[in-house]
Amino acid sequence: MKKILVTGANGQLGSELAILSANYSQYEWIFADRTQITLDDLELLEIQLNQIQPDVIFNCGGYTAVDKAETEKELAFTINHRAVELIAKYTQENNAKLIHISTDYVFNGTSSIALNEDEKTNPINVYGASKRAGEIACLKENPNSIIIRTSWVYSKFGNNFVKTMQRLMQEREAVNVVNDQIGSPTYAADLAQAMIDIFEFPEWIPGIYNYSNEGEISWxxxxxxxxxFGGYSCNVGGISSASYPTPAKRPEFSLLDKKKIKTIYNLDIPNYKESLKKMFI
Structure with missing residues (x-):
């Protein structure tokens, strides 16, 4: 029985994978939180991996506090770069498979067309730089890895834009949201299913892939x-990013081109509205 280790078990993606795992009882699933897989302590991480001895790693854990990363650069790079390097090294040396999750923040946001996997990366914040360093280290240590870049992830678990909006729209009469950052949301349940589908695909084809729901929208x-979908009466206004400054700069345009993942792995990707509706049901 293949042993699948999921890091970041309590996060959005890890939580959705935990639900889906019930349909895949032919595998032994290990959902590791930050105490079982300690991404900020590399010596301990190496010991933990050797104790668990997974055949497959879905690396969903990471440092994701985009604004805090600006002042916690070392921690962000330890988790998003050096821990990934170590995980990739483990999978290479132990002939294990690795699917690692990355981000649209590896791009600078100056494009005007959907970004494909070969587009030049140029992160504009610490978080994006740490994730890009992780991608490079991952493919260097284990060229057989699969990296999935995703964007604007949300689910009914954890902290995310949808849950924040649901709360604010019930608490306030009006909210303002930036209207000049363009991309597409990703329902974590869809991405979790895609990861399993890729793992189960008859052929393992390594490399970088993009995944988000279909559609091109602003926040x-x-x-x-x-x-x-929530039936809220709150008034929603659009504002510029300049009117809502944040410690970390965000890409203005980070729409991901999904042709590669759809063609190679024959994935059917839902429109963002279709998936958002599922979260409200």
Whole structure:
């Protein structure tokens, strides 16, 4: 029985994988939180991996506090770069498979067309730089890895934009949301299923892949959809990023081109509205 280790078990993606795992009882699933897989302590991490001895690692853990990363650079790089390097090294040396999750923040956001996997990376914040360093280290240590870049992840678990909007729209009469950052959301349940489908695909084809739901929207338009499905009466206004400064700069345009993952792994990717609706049911 193959042993699948899921890091970041309590996160959005890890939680969705835990639900789906019930349909895949032919595998031994190990859902590791930050005490079982300690990404910020590399010596301990190496010991933990050797104790668990997984055949497959779904690396969903990571440092994701985008703004805090600006002042916690060392911690962000330890978790998103050096821990990934160590995990990739383990999988290479033990003939294990690795699916590692990365981000649209590896791009600088100046494109005007959907970004494919070969597009030049140029992160504009510490978080993006740490994730890009992790991608490079991952493929260097284990060229047989699969890296999935995703964007705007949400689910009914953890902290995310959808849950924040649901709360604010019930508490306030009006909310303002930036309307000049363009991309597409990713429902964590869809991405979790895609990861399993890729793992089960007859052929393992390593490399970098993009995955998000279909659609090209701003955060403001995303908020309008949340208002619609939630039936909220809150007034939603659109504002510029300049009106809402954050410690970390965000890419203005990070829409991901999904042709590669759809063609190679024959994936059917739902439109963002279709998936958002599922979260409200």
């Amino acid at each position: 403001y338009e995303f908020a309008l959809s949340i208002k619609e």
